[in-house]
Amino acid sequence: MRLGPRSVAIWTAVALVGATGWAVLALAxxxxxxxxxxxxxxxxSYAIAYRFYAxxxxxxxxxxxxxxxxxxxxxxxxxxxxxTDRRVLLxxxxxxxxxxxxxxxxxxxxxxxxxxxxxxxxxxxxxAGAVQDMVVLFFxxxxxGKSLGQIAREEIGPIGGVAAIIAIFVIMIILLGxxxxxxxxxxxxxxxxxxxxxxxxxxxxxxxxYLRYLRPGRVAEVTVIGVxxxxxxxxxxxxxxxxxxxxxxxxxxNALVICLVVxxxxxxxxxxxxxxxxxxxxxxxxxxxxxxxxxxxxxxxLPSMQMDAVTDFASRGDGPVFxxxxxxxxxxxxACGAVSxxxxxxxxxxxxxxxxxxxxxxxxxxxxxxxxxxxxxxAMTAACVLDPGIYFAMNAPPAMIGDTxxxxxxxxxxxxxxxxxxxxAQAAEAxxxxxxxxxxxxxxxxxxxLAGILADFIGGESMMSFWYHFAIMFEALFILTAVDAGTRVxxxxxxxxxxxxxxxxxxxxxxxxxxxxxITSAVVVGLWGYLxxxxxxxxxxxxxxxxxxxxxxxxxxxxxxxxISTVLLVKAGRVRYAWxxxxxxxxxxxxxxxxxxxxxxxxxxxxGFLSQYDRYxxxxxxxxxxxxxxxxxxxxxxxxxxxxxAILTAVLALLVVVIIADAMRVCVRTIRNPASAKLAxxxxxxxxxxxxAGLIPTREEREELxxxxxxxxxxxPGEAPGAGSAATSAATSVxxxxxxxxxxxxxxxxxxxxxxxxxE
Numbered sequence: 001m002r003l004g005p006r007s008v009a010i011w012t013a014v015a016l017v018g019a020t021g022w023a024v025l026a027l028a029x030x031x032x033x034x035x036x037x038x039x040x041x042x043x044x045s046y047a048i049a050y051r052f053y054a055x056x057x058x059x060x061x062x063x064x065x066x067x068x069x070x071x072x073x074x075x076x077x078x079x080x081x082x083x084t085d086r087r088v089l090l091x092x093x094x095x096x097x098x099x100x101x102x103x104x105x106x107x108x109x110x111x112x113x114x115x116x117x118x119x120x121x122x123x124x125x126x127x128a129g130a131v132q133d134m135v136v137l138f139f140x141x142x143x144x145g146k147s148l149g150q151i152a153r154e155e156i157g158p159i160g161g162v163a164a165i166i167a168i169f170v171i172m173i174i175l176l177g178x179x180x181x182x183x184x185x186x187x188x189x190x191x192x193x194x195x196x197x198x199x200x201x202x203x204x205x206x207x208x209x210y211l212r213y214l215r216p217g218r219v220a221e222v223t224v225i226g227v228x229x230x231x232x233x234x235x236x237x238x239x240x241x242x243x244x245x246x247x248x249x250x251x252x253x254n255a256l257v258i259c260l261v262v263x264x265x266x267x268x269x270x271x272x273x274x275x276x277x278x279x280x281x282x283x284x285x286x287x288x289x290x291x292x293x294x295x296x297x298x299x300x301x302l303p304s305m306q307m308d309a310v311t312d313f314a315s316r317g318d319g320p321v322f323x324x325x326x327x328x329x330x331x332x333x334x335a336c337g338a339v340s341x342x343x344x345x346x347x348x349x350x351x352x353x354x355x356x357x358x359x360x361x362x363x364x365x366x367x368x369x370x371x372x373x374x375x376x377x378x379a380m381t382a383a384c385v386l387d388p389g390i391y392f393a394m395n396a397p398p399a400m401i402g403d404t405x406x407x408x409x410x411x412x413x414x415x416x417x418x419x420x421x422x423x424x425a426q427a428a429e430a431x432x433x434x435x436x437x438x439x440x441x442x443x444x445x446x447x448x449x450l451a452g453i454l455a456d457f458i459g460g461e462s463m464m465s466f467w468y469h470f471a472i473m474f475e476a477l478f479i480l481t482a483v484d485a486g487t488r489v490x491x492x493x494x495x496x497x498x499x500x501x502x503x504x505x506x507x508x509x510x511x512x513x514x515x516x517x518x519i520t521s522a523v524v525v526g527l528w529g530y531l532x533x534x535x536x537x538x539x540x541x542x543x544x545x546x547x548x549x550x551x552x553x554x555x556x557x558x559x560x561x562x563x564i565s566t567v568l569l570v571k572a573g574r575v576r577y578a579w580x581x582x583x584x585x586x587x588x589x590x591x592x593x594x595x596x597x598x599x600x601x602x603x604x605x606x607x608g609f610l611s612q613y614d615r616y617x618x619x620x621x622x623x624x625x626x627x628x629x630x631x632x633x634x635x636x637x638x639x640x641x642x643x644x645x646a647i648l649t650a651v652l653a654l655l656v657v658v659i660i661a662d663a664m665r666v667c668v669r670t671i672r673n674p675a676s677a678k679l680a681x682x683x684x685x686x687x688x689x690x691x692x693a694g695l696i697p698t699r700e701e702r703e704e705l706x707x708x709x710x711x712x713x714x715x716x717p718g719e720a721p722g723a724g725s726a727a728t729s730a731a732t733s734v735x736x737x738x739x740x741x742x743x744x745x746x747x748x749x750x751x752x753x754x755x756x757x758x759x760e
Contacts, residue, residue, distance in 0.1 A: 118380055120334055134365030165493070182441070200477065551595075
């Protein structure tokens, strides 16, 4: 498709804005740089990537087929398979993939300076993260929405497939436990946050029934109602926190663990249209609304970046926030903001079972990941506009800076960042906190930076406390939506894995056999719930033990997803385009395996798990208590945790090496003998659904919808919105459709592929 003069002028202007932003960020030294330039660089890059690179992938590499029925259309069962309006599904997908990573990772990585992290966030998402999400979504859609592990088993073979299933499920439980822990920490003893977040559940249920039964297809209508109720929930949360009801909604961590486990189970077994999708869609408006408000505030306020472009910690590797050099740890720390293996589980879990048309993978897969990356840019900005002394005071542990304002200011000043006790006291007073010292984890730092920008935009200093606590609640809501979608995906992975393990367990794969759904959901919730419970009650145990390997696990999973995607491209006869996933796979594998090696074998106890084990075990033998341990029991626990982390990191890294090696074996075999390649995808079934590919229909798409008598959400002509094709045929088609797979060779498709390229 050729661009007209008007389009050429527009995209040239976009490119110039982005290029100017990058030039200012990279070349400015010894002067304050406006945060607006970071915004310009990122948004300009995102726009170019979505318009050109993503379009190239869907048309040339994937060759999406608008005439092919998706699993949502063929297998609509009203439980997991349900054709969903692309606008609602984008909201669900974005909410499902957006967890703690894009909020917390960039904040922690800011200790290296704003430039390294920003470059990786933008370049990583364009060439790796968004590509992974879109490609996995496409291939899972072609395979009845099967999980990533099941796809690996069918396409790579039993060795790589079993290794993938084990690695994916273990990593999934770790990721869910960590995400749940962040939610507990954010909502504990917070009546405002607990009330507001809790109220989103009945609001979502109302929206689900409204769209399903009361006003089918009225997405815009229910959106207005839902957003209004959400705003009321946020405002009323503050009223509740200052009323006699505060004690009722002030929950301790144990109570929150129970609430999360119950919610996680319910969200994974109820029909997607009832709770999961409308709640995630609703949450998306708060997420996008807050980020958009922050973007506008940045343009209006024009705060300057206080953090250096590249700090000395980047080269020395002795940063107080986390130890390790820029390579590889800035990539591991940022994680979800650039590329996330967790996203591949959502893209091969809930979303492919609800997408209306293959042509929508660009909007939902690539577009949602760009949205998450923009969140990471905002998080990096919020951290870097803070005074560096305040930033390090909040993120350095007490063992480094002490627990008094005086000791903290003296230590941080010795690092080269001027800070006084009065500055620390004033910062805490502004947000109505007793202290901001050592508020580690990234979330409080993000809240403080966000509050400062928004207060300058709306309300001034008198609104600092409001915006700070609003940001804390916003982060909790952001993360919780990943827990509910992730739990459902964990159920899919377990169902597929057990069904393959023994013929007698094959029935577990059925999404309509409720006992199997309930049992597998209970197992998944029970595993991450147990780790969470132990972590809450034992500060050195449970999920706290596994927290140090969160970033590595996530990135290892991304390498697995990209390796599987590369195999599928090669087997589909797209060898010349395999670089689209092979290059980011190679980079992620090198970075993550290097980080894994250093985390296991580094001689620095702050980096290497085995060195940390030796240090604390020697302390135990000598009867010496080392910080942060309080007694000898803590010393033994830290030593044991270090050994567990070392073993688990090594095992996961070895599993990933096996998967990648087996994947490359399949690729080489296929290239040598293309006729031997067999793709386990469902045969082509003509689609009756008419729906736009993007959020805004083109003129041709609008004409097609009008001619079919359909609204902007699309659907099947002659059927009520939300009814789906399964209303009359699900009972007879689900089992046969899911078991039927196409085993076609590459050679059989060559002629059709050539015709498609000529037509393009």
